[in-house]
Amino acid sequence: MKTIWLDVDPVSLFPNCLQGHDDATAIMLALNLPNIHLLGISTTHGNASSYHTALNAARCVLAFGGAQLGIQVYPGASQPLLLPAKHDPEIHGPDGLGGVEGLPSADNLAVLAMIARDEEGGIIRALDGMSQHVKQIWKKGAGNKVTVVSCGPMTNLALFVSVYPELVDAIEQFVFMGGGVGLGNRSAVAEFNILCDPHAAQIVLNAPVPAVMIPINVTHTAIVTRQIHRRLLSPGELSILPENPLPKASTNLRHTLSTLISFFADSYKSTFGFNDGPPLHDALTIAYVAHPELFTKTMRYRVDVELSGVHTIGETVVDVWDYRKCDEGSWGRDGKNCIVAQALDVDKFFEIFLDCIARCDTKSSLNK
Numbered sequence: 001m002k003t004i005w006l007d008v009d010p011v012s013l014f015p016n017c018l019q020g021h022d023d024a025t026a027i028m029l030a031l032n033l034p035n036i037h038l039l040g041i042s043t044t045h046g047n048a049s050s051y052h053t054a055l056n057a058a059r060c061v062l063a064f065g066g067a068q069l070g071i072q073v074y075p076g077a078s079q080p081l082l083l084p085a086k087h088d089p090e091i092h093g094p095d096g097l098g099g100v101e102g103l104p105s106a107d108n109l110a111v112l113a114m115i116a117r118d119e120e121g122g123i124i125r126a127l128d129g130m131s132q133h134v135k136q137i138w139k140k141g142a143g144n145k146v147t148v149v150s151c152g153p154m155t156n157l158a159l160f161v162s163v164y165p166e167l168v169d170a171i172e173q174f175v176f177m178g179g180g181v182g183l184g185n186r187s188a189v190a191e192f193n194i195l196c197d198p199h200a201a202q203i204v205l206n207a208p209v210p211a212v213m214i215p216i217n218v219t220h221t222a223i224v225t226r227q228i229h230r231r232l233l234s235p236g237e238l239s240i241l242p243e244n245p246l247p248k249a250s251t252n253l254r255h256t257l258s259t260l261i262s263f264f265a266d267s268y269k270s271t272f273g274f275n276d277g278p279p280l281h282d283a284l285t286i287a288y289v290a291h292p293e294l295f296t297k298t299m300r301y302r303v304d305v306e307l308s309g310v311h312t313i314g315e316t317v318v319d320v321w322d323y324r325k326c327d328e329g330s331w332g333r334d335g336k337n338c339i340v341a342q343a344l345d346v347d348k349f350f351e352i353f354l355d356c357i358a359r360c361d362t363k364s365s366l367n368k
Contacts, residue, residue, distance in 0.1 A: 009152030076126030179316030190314030
């Protein structure tokens with residue numbers, strides 16, 4: 001059993017819509033995989049404003065069974081450490097969860113109850129929530145370490161390691177979806193999550209804790225093909241002819257997930273030319289924690305973030321040829337600081353993903 005804290009940036013708040021689509025699938029996995037113990041969820045700027053991301057995360061938690069587990073959402077950083085905030089309406093919609101149907105509305109009282117509050121009714125912010133939960137589970141070394149998973153800009157994580165250095169020993173690893181090896185998706189060389197707050201990413205990589213990078217080189221292989229979409233909608237669907245219409249969703253949860261996938265598919269086709277389906281970026285972070293064996297090739301490298309290049313800011317510089325002299329044994333500022341995933345067993349990942357949807361079907365509030 002892995003104990004995790006999840007930091008996300010899900011977005012979009014039109015009526016019956018959502019954006020931050022792959023964040024939603026990460027939340028669903030974190031709530032429903034049997035070997036994951038989720039402590040809480042913090043939100044940050046990224047795909048949309050911090051206001052939207054917190055409400056969208058709360059909508060997902062409620063929809064995917066988090067209320068039964070007592071999971072709460074802790075709003076976090078509203079902007080990067082130094083740079084102006086960036087949002088991504090092209091991919092996720094103005095409020096972050098564009099095109100998603102069936103989720104509870106943002107003003108639903110049950111959704112608002114998912115936002116963590118203190119005894120006086122004030123919102124508990126991400127740093128306070130993270131520190132409280134980590135202290136409780138760590139017990140000054142007598143308890144368990146926590147894996148911190150990031151699916152967005154790493155501003156909250158950078159603030160955590162800076163404000164609470166005494167809790168760094170309580171962190172087992174940082175697992176983040178972000179970066180690329182010689183590849184970008186929001187500039188020629190930079191991936192969106194890292195580009196949003198490159199300074200925060202470097203602070204996290206400098207922390208004396210193992211880091212695991214799930215780059216877009218790998219996430220772009222986790223494609224929700226039409227056949228996988230069929231099985232998502234209807235587990236018993238046997239048709240393999242791509243021209244056949246998609247079946248009707250067998251549950252409300254599956255309909256909601258299908259609309260999420262469909263919006264994301266259209267965005268990725270028009271923006272990046274993905275014709276076979278959209279990639280599930282963020283879900284792979286939770287998959288790595290729960291089933292690291294899915295990642296069939298990982299290598300430990302020195303990774304740094306370009307912070308000042310006119311054309312290259314936000315690039316994750318992976319030192320594959322060991323040009324930089326560093327401590328082979330240590331992590332962080334002076335060591336080989338990052339495990340970089342390089343390949344995924346795609347078929348096994350989607351079997352786990354679809355099985356998790358079946359598990360979520362039994363407790364989702366959308367099906368009641």
